[in-house]
Amino acid sequence: MKFKTGLAAIAGVLPASLVAIVLFLTVYSWPAIRFNGFHFLVSNHWNLGNLYADPVTVAGTQVAPGAHYGILFLIVGTLLTTLVALLIALPVGVGAAIFLAEAVPGRLRLWLSFLVELLAAVPSVVFGLWGYVVVIPFLGQHLFPFLSRIFGFVPFFAGPSGSGYGLLTSGFVLSLMIVPLIVATLRDAMVSQPPAIREAVTALGATRFEVVAKVILPSLFRVLVGATILAVGRALGETMAVLMVSGNALNYLPHNIYAPISTMAAFIVSQLDSAMQDPTGMAVRSLAEIALMLSLLSLLINFLARLVLAIENRSARHATIV
């Protein structure tokens, strides 16, 4: 009994650190939350104010004169990059999982899976380096001008096609970072489907691809949704790669898919240096508010994914009993 209590106490460091992070962020950013109010989320204007003038007192807190913190452009940037990443990662991930599970023979499947899953192990900053050195020149000079010329009639595809830094580039790099999660989850689920289903559908006269596309894949819909939500969670919080390829736009909403953007996570890194110059500390506290928003968003996503997967587990257990 004593041993269990001791172990429980040491184990408590893990939950304690999470609670500490969230509590601390809330307490620390509280003055900023009160100062910024609801404008924080809907205003498109991040301005540290005049840092060299004497601080003024607004609503009981000291701030630099002219300071205004609004992060609408960051929320839009974060959601849009995630959306673009998802639009690329989902079809590619599902396709790759299908081919890996159904068409690649044993030994080769192991190594190709390893290569695809290695994408998840590549450090964010190395993705950034690759994006900066290889992807941006290629996209900016070749693919984007081509896309804007050919698909200019599609909304948001028209030029100017920019320099290569921006929404589509960030979305592409992010999609490679989240796709292994989708591939691995889906492939494992497909491989562990009972062979009887496959045999039955084949006996009914389906081609091999029809078995996969019309029976196996639809039956794994919830698994796919769960994996996708987790992937969204990862994309929202990615920092370094986005920081290096997004163009770090400030107070600017993208007008097409090539436009520079910034995300909440990348913004914290790129702005902390200048925020520290604020003698009133309100800028750093406002960054803490961004971090808090970002954490709450990931928590929400995480719970959503668990909910979907929990329902999946329950229905799966139900199916085996019946």
Place this chain on the structure above:
Amino acid sequence: MSHANEAFRLTAAPPPVPRVPRFPLRRRIFSIAGWTTTALALILLTAAMLGILEMVFVRGIGALVPATFTTITQGTGGGLLNAIEGTFVLSFGALLLAVPFGMAAGIYISEYRNGWWAKTIRLLADVLVGVPSIVVGYVGYVTMVDWLGWNFSVAAGAISLAVMSLPYICRTTEMALQQVPGDLREAAFALGAGESQVIFRICLPAALRAILTGILLALAVSVGETAPLLYTAGWSNYLWDGKMTHSPVGYLTYAIWTFISEPFASAHQLAYAAAFLVMALVLLVHLAARLVFDRHRR
């Protein structure tokens, strides 16, 4: 008689082989298109991964010189000795902190898995994995660097990294212990062993290889992290002076991030060399883990 038989054999048509009905054209096209697009998806991902490896290793080999390992960074040139040392200090420091607590949490949620505390820990471990790394780094900055006044330091960096790797170590420990058959535990209890003896003398040794692999993977993650360190460890051109607080320390991922955006070729060489070292370690660890788990599976 045999004569007639012979004639029969020569003249009769072979029995008709039932023809396998071909699928209608529309469905065949659907299948072919399906396999082609899924194959293309896989090729795209494989090509991207090989492209990253190619860039990192080809450019990295060209950038690696003996001086990379023997001299410290001077401005935008020199070597990476300080960053290599810093990465080792930070990553192993983080492991030293995270392994005891992470393993304790993993053991607890595996061996007492149905209690409310175990369920809470498991849930919060999954949530902690989802907390963006920059948030951890930011909290590290505001608490340790600023509030406690440690400045950019090894302690602040290692603690931030440790918080990031806690949930990984916890969950891999749990998974490894779950692979140990329950019979083993029952047998030990039946022989009169206590809870601590069952865990430390029976379960942990049996799960050791998988746990070590998990710790190795956590190490690879730590080595590749940048965001939690930017505002906790800082950067230094010099070797670590052995102080836990009040002195910044360099690390490889910072070199990748900062030197690639400098306009000098010597700085780019440093970034490529650093990327090579980080990726080489990540690749080695993952290959090793793959081999260990393959043997497990077989």
